[in-house]
Amino acid sequence: MTPAEDAQLALLLEVSGTPKPGNVDRERDFTDLRFDHFLAGAVGAGPGLRAAERGAPVGEAFEQAVAGMSQQEGGNTQFGALLLLVPLVRAAADGDLSPEGVARVVEDTTVEDAANFYRAFDHADVFVDDPPEDAEELDARRGSEAVPAVESRGVTLYDVMELGAESDDVAAEWTGEFERTFWAADRLAELSGSVPASALGARVYLELLAREPDTLVAKQHGAKTAESVRVRAQEALEGGPEVVEAFAESLVEDGVNPGTTADLTAAGLFVALARGEVSV
């Protein structure tokens, strides 16, 4: 498979892993956000992922992927995952799918990439935290309206990610050589062979969740809740299937969605597939 195909498959395997506490999965639909929406999101993201594979600028490919992903009625399904996958696909297509290779791709991003990143917010309703003080103009919720500020300040997409890296673990991947993505890929490779790839994904999702508080949960429910979810993920890992199931039920009841951890899982699955360490 090509890098773009591996990325599309990674999106599908990620949502198919179950149980993935707090996220939509093969056995769990939310009321307005369902498994089917993620399938359509993965299909629709195809042209943008293929653009990245052909060497299109990261921002342009990302906007195209998000526009395609949004051709379904569930809203934001894979925005964060695509923000990780697009530079990873570029790195793979360039023949250097390594922490250094993807760091080079993201460090080379331009002001035009940043502008297209903001335009992507016009296509999907993405949960975003308040911007840092003195950066209100760059609030991602403004979408394409922020483009003039992006251009006048001359910020690249990498710069934008630096602004968010403290509070958002997708941005932190960009500025930190995709450390957790490659950690997840290594874990997937270690566990490979024991169960189907989607089940591996669910396992590594839980391991990621047990290691660091999910930043989407922190933004939506506060740092204390995010830390408590982390601790409970650790207990679920130690407790086995029934504890995991109970944990999953309680997160859904409380409306707690560790979405960033799901994004990291998709990125890890991509790296493991593209490296041939996990197969289907």
Add this chain to the structure above:
Amino acid sequence: MTPAEDAQLALLLEVSGTPKPGNVDRERDFTDLRFDHFLAGAVGAGPGLRAAERGAPVGEAFEQAVAGMSQQEGGNTQFGALLLLVPLVRAAADGDLSPEGVARVVEDTTVEDAANFYRAFDHADVFVDDPPEDAEELDARRGSEAVPAVESRGVTLYDVMELGAESDDVAAEWTGEFERTFWAADRLAELSGSVPASALGARVYLELLAREPDTLVAKQHGAKTAESVRVRAQEALEGGPEVVEAFAESLVEDGVNPGTTADLTAAGLFVALARGEVSV
């Protein structure tokens, strides 16, 4: 979405509908054929489906789709579904997704299309019945070895389907204006809105199964078993969820796989999506 994207989504929605008695679905893996394999099959079929959309000859697009589908370890996942989808995608791209429109596409197939159809068998291990007497040379199990016979006899792909139409309901669609495909699409449209698209697919799968014996079951287990499966599908429809579940369990236990009915379901989902009668 484009016709090729609708086709890819139809493949994904089809396998995600549950319960789909006797077939792999979102909640049911077989030992060597799993949900993940169908996800990878749908991703891999993408380039062939896009070739059909761009107007490539049916046989060429089909062979490409099957080659792509086969980049996973489960074997034949969606061969029959692709044999329906490729001409349907062509018809949709030509702007006439109707029984007459797709009939025109399949009736226009050539000897070269037939040759590529046989080449597709080299990529996947497909269950095929014995050929009619006097047509041993055209046994599909010979794969590309049958190409010289195809060429010397001058048979088109439509001719090949006519040879199989009596015992194979995918072939019968080709020679019968895709009657059951459009029936399924109409049923999906009627039921639309009540449940997610994948669940609609599972419902219509059962209705298709209750109306006519599955030809793959007939080939593998005999006409009597196929008729008994049909009757039990009818009882399951009338009996509700618990009877459907019990039916599903017993088919898996007996190794009975109504795969042709799943192919027709995917084709019906495609038509309903492409016509905008079902949405995700």
